Amino acid sequence: MICLKFGVYLMTEQGDILQKLKKPLSIERKINYNNSSVIGGFDSYxxxxxxxxxxxxxxxxxxxxxxxxxxxxxxxxxxxxxxxxKKLAESRELFTRLATLIEDNETNKEELPQLWQESIRYIKGVGKKRAGQLAHLGVQTVRDMLFYFPRDYRDWSTNCQIRELTPGNQVTVEGKVINIEEIRPRQGLTITKIVIGDGTGSLTGVWFNQPYIKNNFNRGIPVAFSGKVKKEYGELQMSNPNYELINNNDNLYVGRVLPIYSTTQGLSQNMLRKIVKSLIDEYLDEFPEFLETELREKYNLLGIKEALKMIHFPDKIEDVEEARKRLVFDELFILQLGMALRRIDLITEEDGIVHNSGDGIINNYLTDLPFELTSAQAKVWAEIKEDMESKKEMNRLIQGDVGSGKTVIATLALLKAVSSGYQGAMMAPTEILAEQHYLSLKESLSRYGVEVGLLVGSLTAKEKEAVLDELETGNLDIVIGTHALIQEGINFDNLGLVITDEQHRFGVRQRATFKEKGENPDVLVMTATPIPRTLALTLYGDLELSVIDELPPGRKPVVTEWRTKKAYSKIFSFIRQELEAGRQAYVVCPLVEESEKLDVSSAVEMSDKLINDIFPGFNVGLLHGQLKADEKEEVMGKFRDQEINILVATTVIEVGVNVPNSTLMLIVDAERFGLAQLHQLRGRVGRGQHQSYCILIADPSTETGEERMKIMTQSTDGFVIAEEDLKLRGPGEFFGTRQHGLPDLEIANLLRDSHILEIARKEAFNLVDIDPNFIKPENKLLKDLIEIKFGDNFDLIDVS
Incomplete structure (x- = not known):
């Protein structure tokens, strides 16, 4: 049963609390008893x-x-x-005693049937060896096996007689093996032929260089072939057909749609089918229905028993989609229930800070800006302002494409906190970005008497101590920093607003630690990585979502071209034209094999080439991850001040760097970068009044690589690019969902099933609004299902 870390309880019973108590014990031992196995302290927990x-x-x-x-x-x-x-050692006996007493005391515990927990090892036909093989597939319990869904199906339900076959048709044919033949026409080529007959004619299955295939067949055994028919050398053939050995005494194989599972060495399809079939026959009746009849009828969903039976052994291929619809809904519904609980937890814990509604300093700042907010910026600021002035703790994600003006919105929020008597903090993923935010805010806010500080790892001990004193005494209104902000010993006088910029660079625990530096501070998360709506609903279901979907007026789209290395001379000529017109350029070199040293050497090599051979009359700067912080800032300062014409860099300039006079971005070996990264890099140009260009140098060796280059040249819309990236890479790789504490999806696909996700989300949030403690009898099983789905990750759902 679920108990949320910060305050919402779902009928928590003694056994559940015992499990929570025992969870960090082994971790505390492993990390040498340093009281940090749980955020906030092991002892406090x-x-x-x-x-x-x-x-x-x-x-x-x-x-x-x-x-x-x-x-x-x-x-x-x-x-x-x-x-x-010694204390932990003594606690073992006490916890064992506590477990025994609680077990005796909880005689009426509500729980799912034993079916969910029973080991697959003790199921008829499995045993120790096969259980080990199944464990490789992630299958350990009966529940795991029933929810181990087929990856494909073979439809043996409609068979043709051989005399009816026509070349070009995709068909299924049953017959008996009448001949087995192996031919070696030349060295390195083995042809295996298995001929079957059904009394109306014969059909030959042909396999090339798979001599082991013949070991699966014997003359006279019944077999089914499925594939495309062709006529070769006067006989009907199928090349490399799918096949099934038919056991006529087993109705599992006769004339039906059969599941195809992902398997592992030593586990055949037939064995997996038999295990699943026996589970369905023996256990399915015990399986509880956990969706209300009204909800199932509303969306025309099958019952759970029917859906599970049909997904494994459909009567006809069309049944699969019906079964899948129910199971996809279940998975996304449980996922969104978890997110809804997370949000209600945030809302129902202690009241947040109520910031002043007076906007004197903010109005002055807006008046002094050399531009007006776009309508999208104004809308998002109004949402943030409303959050900050309410007693509800703000937890909001701001999504905005590159250059959409998120920093201005963040500055307004920081000013709101300061004008209400609180401190604001912003954590950036790199020192370059933190320093840029610091310089920008210090310059723009000094006229209003706002004190801004910088806290990064490269400060000297004396500099760091001075910043810490100013923070603790309240003399600093705003601090900008990197991971250094969340270290122990950093204390705020009155922290009221926490902002994480480019949040995908931070782990969940880091953001939670940052938040704990204050008393229920408001939280704002900013990302320039456009997240497709379906993924955002899943990753950030617990956060309010604001989108800045409009670029400032006058911005010209960046012209993007893809060229191969053969075009270098023309590209360098074009760069020279831009430089002679007074513009500046970036040249970005990739990270090679994740090695920082190789990364630096490739950038150094390019820098030397440009200085000595290509652009001897221009100033070339070099920026990479191994430079010290003051060296990086010196290079960036010179580039901002136009003392450097060309900046050769690694991906340290990927986010946040803002030099409006730079109009050209050359990305070397662009196939090494992901789409999102390429889009971020392109976003470093196109920030001024002049036309900007992004040139991708790439010789991709795969279709996916070529597709990436084409997408980049066809669109400058980050959300379009993100959708395409999601299609190419899939949700897990696209956004590393595991770092967000989210469970893997067993059957749902966030792209294909986006419409079901929307429905599941609506129903989940409705249910939690009406019955937040799952007291209604029809909702009691759902809380157990949430715990099974999320496991130990429940407290790690993305809390920003």
């Missing part, structure tokens, strides 16, 4: 859950053990590591 356990028990024996555990851990943070080690 344990004492908190022990306190919650006292509120749901009325058994004196259990209370006695709880009191002993409380005494054991109450001074954990204050004692030395050897004492902590």
């Amino acid at each position: 344990i004492l908190n859950w022990l306190n919650k356990l006292t509120k749901v028990v009325d058994d004196d024996q259990i209370m006695n053990v709880v009191n002993k555990l409380n005494s054991l851990f109450e001074d954990y943070s204050e004692v030395r590591i050897p004492i902590r080690k």
Whole structure:
């Protein structure tokens, strides 16, 4: 049963709390008892859950053990590591005793049937060896096996007689093996022929260089071939047909649609089918229905038993889609219930900060801006303003394409916090970006008396100490930094707003730690990585979503061209034209094999070539990850001040760098970059009044690589590019969903099933609004399903 980390409880019982208590024990041992196995401290976590356990028990024996555990851990943070080690050792016996008492006490525990937990090993026909093989497929329990869905199907339900066959047709034919032949016409070529007959004619299955195939057949056995018919050398043939050996005594194989599973060495399709079939026959009746009849009827969904039976063994191929629809809905519904609970948890915990509604300093800032906000910016600012002035804690994601003006919105939010008497903090993924934000804000906000500081890893100890003192005393209003902001020992006087920029660079735990630096501060997450709506609903279902979908007026689309290395001389001539017209250029070299040293050497090599051979009359700068922070800032400063004409760089300039006079981006070996990365790099140009260009140098060796280059030349819309990237790479690779604590999807596809996702999301949020504690009898099973789906990741759902 679920218990959310920050405050919403779903009928939490003693056993569930015990599991929560036991979860970090082994981690704390592994990390040498340093009290950090849980964010906020191992001891605080344990004492908190022990306190919650006292509120749901009325058994004196259990209370006695709880009191002993409380005494054991109450001074954990204050004692030395050897004492902590001893305390954890002593706690083992107490936790074992507690588990026994709770098990005896919970006689009426509501739970799913034993079916869900039963090991697959003890199912008839499996055993120890096959259980080990199934474990390679991620199958360990009966539930895992029933939800191990086929990847494809073979339709043996409609068969043709051989005399009816016509070359070119895709058909299924049954017959008996009448001949087995192997021919070796020349060295290196083996042709295997299996001839079957059905009394009306004969058909030959042909395999090339697969001599082992013949070992699967014997004369006289019944077999089915499926494939495309052709006529060769006067006989009907199928090349490399799908085939099934038919057991006429087993109705599993006779004239039906058969599932094809992803398998592993030693596990045949037939074996997997038999295991699944026996589970369906023996266990399916125990399987509980967990969707209300009204909900199923509303969307024309099958019952769960029918759907599971039909997805594995459909009567006809058309049935698969009906079964899949129900199972996809279930998966996305459970996923969105988890997100809805996460959001209600955020809403129902302690009240957030209520910022002042007066906008004096903000109005001055807006008046002083050399441009007006776009309508999209104005809309998003209004949403943020409303959040900050309410008692609800803000948790909002701002999505905006490259150059859409997110930084201005972030500045307005920071000013709102400062004018209300709070501090604001912004965490950027790189020192270059943090320094750029710092310089920009310091320059633009100094006239309003706002003090801005910078905290990055490269500061000297003395500089860092000065910033920390200013933060703790409240003399600093805004701090910009990198991961250094979330280290221990960094304390704020009154933190009221937390902003993470380019959030996909940070792990979930880092963002949660950042948030804990204040008392329920408002949280704003900014990303220039356009996330397709379907993925955003899944990854950020717990955050309010704001989209800046409009670029500032006057921006000209960047002209993008794809060229091969043969075109270098023409490209360099074009760059020279731009430089002579007073513009500047970037030349980006890729990271080679994830090696920073190789990465630097390729950039250095290019820099030397441009200085000595190509552009001797121009100033060429070099920027890469191994430069010290002050060296990076010096190079960027010179480029901003137009002292450097060409900046050779690695992907350290991927996000945030803003030099309006730069009009040309040359990306070397562009096939090494993903679409999202290419789009980010292109976004470094096109920020001024002059026409800008992005030239991709690429010789892709794959179709996918070529497709990437074509997409980049056809569109400058980040959301279009993100959708295409999602199609090419799939959700997991596209956005690393595992770092967000999300479970893997078993059957749903976020692209194909986007319409079902929308429906599932609406129904999940409705249900949680009406029955947030899942008290209604018809909703009780759902809480267990959520825990099964999310496992230990529930607390790691993206909390920004």
